[in-house]
Amino acid sequence: MKKIISIFIVIFLFGIINRAEAQRFWAVNNYGDTLYYNVTSSVLPYSVEVTYKGNSSQEFSDEYDSTITIPSTVVHNSITYNVKSIGENAFRECNSLESVIIPSSVNSIGSCAFSNSSIRSIALPSSVNNIGEWSFRYCFELTDFFVPATLTQIDFAALYGCYYMQNINVDDNNPNYSSINGVLFNKLGDTLITCPGGKQGNYLITSNVNYISDLAFCYVNLSEIDVEANNPKYSSLNGILYNKIMDTLIACVTQKTGSVNIPNSVTNIFSNAFFQCNLLNSIIIPSTVNSIGDFAFAYCDGLTTIQIPNSITKINMGVFYNCERLTSIEIPALVTSIGDQAFSYCNDLIQIKLNPETPPLIVSSTFVGVSDTALIIVPCNSLTLYQEADYWCDFTNYYCFVGLDDYPKINISTKIYPNPASKIVNLEIKNSNNKLLTLNIYNSLGILVKTQRISEKDNQIDVSDLSNGIYFIDICSDNYNVKQKLVINK
Numbered sequence: 001m002k003k004i005i006s007i008f009i010v011i012f013l014f015g016i017i018n019r020a021e022a023q024r025f026w027a028v029n030n031y032g033d034t035l036y037y038n039v040t041s042s043v044l045p046y047s048v049e050v051t052y053k054g055n056s057s058q059e060f061s062d063e064y065d066s067t068i069t070i071p072s073t074v075v076h077n078s079i080t081y082n083v084k085s086i087g088e089n090a091f092r093e094c095n096s097l098e099s100v101i102i103p104s105s106v107n108s109i110g111s112c113a114f115s116n117s118s119i120r121s122i123a124l125p126s127s128v129n130n131i132g133e134w135s136f137r138y139c140f141e142l143t144d145f146f147v148p149a150t151l152t153q154i155d156f157a158a159l160y161g162c163y164y165m166q167n168i169n170v171d172d173n174n175p176n177y178s179s180i181n182g183v184l185f186n187k188l189g190d191t192l193i194t195c196p197g198g199k200q201g202n203y204l205i206t207s208n209v210n211y212i213s214d215l216a217f218c219y220v221n222l223s224e225i226d227v228e229a230n231n232p233k234y235s236s237l238n239g240i241l242y243n244k245i246m247d248t249l250i251a252c253v254t255q256k257t258g259s260v261n262i263p264n265s266v267t268n269i270f271s272n273a274f275f276q277c278n279l280l281n282s283i284i285i286p287s288t289v290n291s292i293g294d295f296a297f298a299y300c301d302g303l304t305t306i307q308i309p310n311s312i313t314k315i316n317m318g319v320f321y322n323c324e325r326l327t328s329i330e331i332p333a334l335v336t337s338i339g340d341q342a343f344s345y346c347n348d349l350i351q352i353k354l355n356p357e358t359p360p361l362i363v364s365s366t367f368v369g370v371s372d373t374a375l376i377i378v379p380c381n382s383l384t385l386y387q388e389a390d391y392w393c394d395f396t397n398y399y400c401f402v403g404l405d406d407y408p409k410i411n412i413s414t415k416i417y418p419n420p421a422s423k424i425v426n427l428e429i430k431n432s433n434n435k436l437l438t439l440n441i442y443n444s445l446g447i448l449v450k451t452q453r454i455s456e457k458d459n460q461i462d463v464s465d466l467s468n469g470i471y472f473i474d475i476c477s478d479n480y481n482v483k484q485k486l487v488i489n490k
Contacts, residue, residue, distance in 0.1 A: 065096035
């Protein structure tokens with residue numbers, strides 16, 4: 001009986017797998033290009049969507065190049081399918097793609113369908129009534145976009161990041177959208193949806209605009225945003241966009257140079273507010289700010305340091321993502337969590353001072369790209385907590401302080417290897433000025449188990465007498481102290 005049940009389960013699962021595989025196939029068009037399809041209706045009327053190669057959205061084929069012609073119908077296993085849509089991620093990251101000819105059978109384009117591709121031109125047939133969110137994100141080669149009368153739904157950030165796009169034009173008969181000087185608005189012209197990335201110079205927001213969509217001015221090549229004085233919803237100062245009462249900073253344009261001193265009226269910095277403002281070398285955040293949105297300072301390559309106000313309790317996702325020249329940061333005492341990718345790819349970050357006594361919650365990607373030998377400065381009574389906390393324990397170079405300003409002014413650098421160790425540990429010490437240093441080793445209970453005098457040249461420690469476990473090495477002199485974690489594994 002068990003054998004029969006097992007056979008039935010195998011047959012059942014095999015049937016599921018076969019049915020799943022039957023929903024996906026490839027076919028060659030009349031020009032010799034191989035396209036991939038998902039079946040969206042397996043009953044009359046049969047239909048498919050164009051998709052990417054592979055079984056995962058992470059396996060973008062990048063094999064489409066030059067001009068691709070999508071057929072209106074495709075035959076598979078003697079069934080003729082209507083090509084009704086371009087699915088999500090279908091042409092994503094196709095770096096040799098120039099144009100796609102879309103048949104009149106297609107009525108929608110999925111999210112991220114052309115995201116990060118090199119497409120240069122596209123003509124939407126009158127049958128297309130919807131384009132999904134992020135569908136043309138980062139299409140840098142796309143310089144113009146035309147919205148036909150029948151395209152009645154443009155989802156969130158569909159044309160975001162098209163940095164060289166000069167104009168978004170709209171058919172006069174479109175019931176939902178309009179274009180004013182190449183900028184996309186709703187039909188009434190009181191909601192600004194997207195400013196194309198290639199717009200240059202100053203842009204004036206008129207008094208009738210009462211809503212600006214999220215990311216409308218993000219990653220746009222403007223030098224200033226101005227607002228008419230009688231606009232009831234928005235204002236500007238020094239070319240930066242705020243809400244009317246100036247308690248929310250909405251957008252700073254990418255061509256802004258020099259420094260920005262955020263006014264004391266601001267309590268909230270909007271998501272992506274300074275995104276890609278890589279010409280700024282200084283941003284002063286007042287103590288009134290208590291909220292900083294996701295990716296607010298991402299790609300601000302010119303920043304080497306920035307002070308986070310003490311009023312901040314949470315550092316959101318990607319706030320300082322890819323700030324390549326950021327060398328040091330201080331985390332305020334009230335911060336309880338630091339989000340996904342908050343400091344990812346801050347490759348020059350060598351010093352992080354943390355004032356919270358309880359280690360803020362972080363995830364594996366919070367500090368991706370930051371060296372594990374970056375100097376981590378924490379309160380002395382919290383040292384062990386940090387060194388044992390999830391992901392904080394990945395850092396190897398710790399120093400602790402008692403007073404608010406009691407942390408090293410000397411850029412000493414140490415490296416332990418091998419780690420884990422079994423018999424001999426080598427210390428690579430730099431910038432100690434060849435002074436004789438004291439090395440103490442503590443076990444996980446904080447008990448001193450070994451002490452030794454070392455220098456840059458005399459830097460080997462015999463740990464063969466230590467049992468397996470986690471230890472903490474304390475290297476100190478008269479004016480500085482560095483702590484690192486050591487694992488013994490024999």
